Amino acid sequence: MNQMLAMRVFRCIVEAQGFSAAAERLDTTHSSVSRNLQQLESVLGVRLINRNTRRMSLTAAGERYYTACVDILDRVDAASQAVTLEQERPSGLLRISSPLVIGTLELARWLPAFQERYPDIQVDLSCSDPLVDLVADGFDVALRICGPLADSSLVARLLSVSPLVLVAAPAYVFKRGLPRGVAELNDHRLLTYASATQWVLVGEAGESSTVDCASSFHTDTITALHACALAGGGIAAFTLATVQDDLLTGRLVRILPEYTLGQRHYYALYPHARNLPAKVRVFVDYMAQYYGARN
CATH class of the missing domain: 1.10.10.10 (Winged helix-like DNA-binding domain superfamily/Winged helix DNA-binding domain)
Structure with a gap:
């Protein structure tokens, strides 16, 4: 019965x-x-x-x-x-896990417009680079920047692919000049992130060159790396998505623009696709539209 x-x-x-x-x-x-x-x-x-x-x-x-x-x-x-x-009008608390670079350097570009569009969604953002356990830690969605993602039990939606580029502040270039080739990077102050000891630069024709990073500044936080680059500390590598506004406003300039250090993938990860809550669905769609427009 x-x-x-x-x-x-x-x-x-x-x-x-x-x-x-x-x-x-x-x-x-x-x-x-x-x-x-x-x-x-x-x-x-x-x-x-x-x-x-x-x-x-x-x-x-x-x-x-x-x-x-x-x-x-x-x-x-x-x-x-x-x-x-709730499904018709997305609302409620949306818990997001994000890498520090998005939370500190990119968030201001997309969050205000997202909250304006969906005023009934309250955002709870946690910033850390290690991948969290979404289910155990109670997150609705995670944003990640990495290489091609390995198989996992999570649903992964590719938001964007951004090249890793070399940049420096105009003040640094004025003092030290522009390197005219990969070999000349050895004569410059290099700023490195995490465990990087080498840069592998890939040219437009697909050729690659390796540079040993005798770093003059090393840090484990992308925000410190960004601050040092803006201050004229030397040449650093960032995803183009991260420094796009800096390049447009002239705060940073491209170094050896014919080369990249490979690509980084921007992903949105969530536990399952079936009966996806509206608040998660509209957020992932919004981020895909935002990063897609910046490619």
């Missing part, structure tokens, strides 16, 4: 004041209504309705059960309506 259905049938019998009227409201047969009530009474072990050929009335147990049914069914319907409305 479907007890929830039987409860709805019982409620309808009471409110329609009869079996035939209830069957008409429910678009079913008199016998189906009667069978649901009989099964419900059998499971409960009590008579809910006294009935004969002319009239029906609730028993004392039936009155109590009717009151409980109304409360339970109204709560269930309200919960279903709330979920449906």
Whole structure:
């Protein structure tokens, strides 16, 4: 027996004041209504309705059960309506895990417009470079910048592919000059990130050259690397997406623009695609549109 259905049938019998009227409201047969009530009474072990050929009335147990049914069914319907409305109008708390570079250097470009478009979504952003356990740590979605992603149980949507480029501040270039080839990088101050000891530069024809990084500045945070580059500390490597605004405004300039240090992939990761919450769906779509437009 479907007890929830039987409860709805019982409620309808009471409110329609009869079996035939209830069957008409429910678009079913008199016998189906009667069978649901009989099964419900059998499971409960009590008579809910006294009935004969002319009239029906609730028993004392039936009155109590009717009151409980109304409360339970109204709560269930309200919960279903709330979920449906959330799917139609994205809302609620959206927990995002992001690498530091996005949270500190790129967030200001996309977050205000996203919140303007979806004012009912509250963003909770956690910035750390190691990949978190989305399910165990309670995140809805993670943004990641890396090489091609290995297989995992997570759903991965590729947002963008951005080349890794060399840049420096105009003040640095004014003092030290522009390197005219890869070999001349050895005569410059190089700023490195994480465990980098070499740069492998790839030319437009696909040729590659390796530069040993005798770094004059090394850091494990991309924000410090960015600050040092802006201050004229030397030549550093960033994804084009990260420094695009700096290049457009002249705060940084490309070094050896005919070369890149490979590519980095921007991904949105989430636990599953089936019945994806609207708040996650619109965020991932928004990020795909944002980064796609910057390619």
